[in-house]
Amino acid sequence: MQITGPDQNFINPKKFGDDSVDLLLVVAAALVDIDGRVLLQQRPYDKQMGGLWEFPGGKLIEGESPESALIRELKEELGIDVSTSCLAPFTFASYKYTEFQLLMPVYLCRIWDGLPMAREGQKLKWVLPRNMNELSMPPADHPLVGFLRDFL
Template sequence: MENNPTSLTVVAGLMRDGQGRFLLQRRPDHKQHGGLWEFPGGKVEAGETSQAALVRELNEELRILVREEALAEIAAAEGADEGANRAIVIKLYKVSAWVGAPRPDPDAKIGWFAASEVSSLPMPPLDMALLAQLPA
């Protein structure tokens, strides 16, 4: 029997600086949702908890260190995976502390945005759904 999961779990981090601005990452143009802004994170790998996956992804993508204790799940969204016969479930965690200054991969871009700016940025549908769940 072939292993075809019916859903893909993705995790993302809500990071805010001392001025209350959100950290968002711009997806590389050659990837799905290329050019759109999103909360940083990635896929949960087999055998990983969601928190462990986010710790790993933030280290890989932004070169920062985060402890699982600094994560609190605050929102979730679900939708169809374009081109695949499965659902995507994305969990958003508030990241209360990290070590290091976020630095993106060479083919990615990051930015700190005020809440009023974030709503006008082009974002993937599930990131927009997460954003809509955040308190004003």
């Protein structure tokens, strides 16, 4: 593991673990409606893990906080406006894929402005947490389903 910084407390964001795989930092939201359903979106078939259902979110831009990145991604993907004060840190996912190590903070959000719409061609679906296991999801998302089911 490569360490940088004057106090040696920072992990090199490009390499992680003994295998020196790339660390991919993404952020996601569990948007929860009044009925306790969570919004999922289907990955485009022409992308990696195409056809799988996932939580809305995306990659951070250099220098961006996770909250700012999530607010930006939700606007781009769904056309909704979210305030930082409406994002509650919930859990995180860490999963080692063949090509990279994924690290994904997940926030709960119950308040937003606008009606979520698929602005990037993806399909959207509101799903109760107890029914999420019926959908094909990326491996990193599987543990999140249990957390949501127990919490909501």
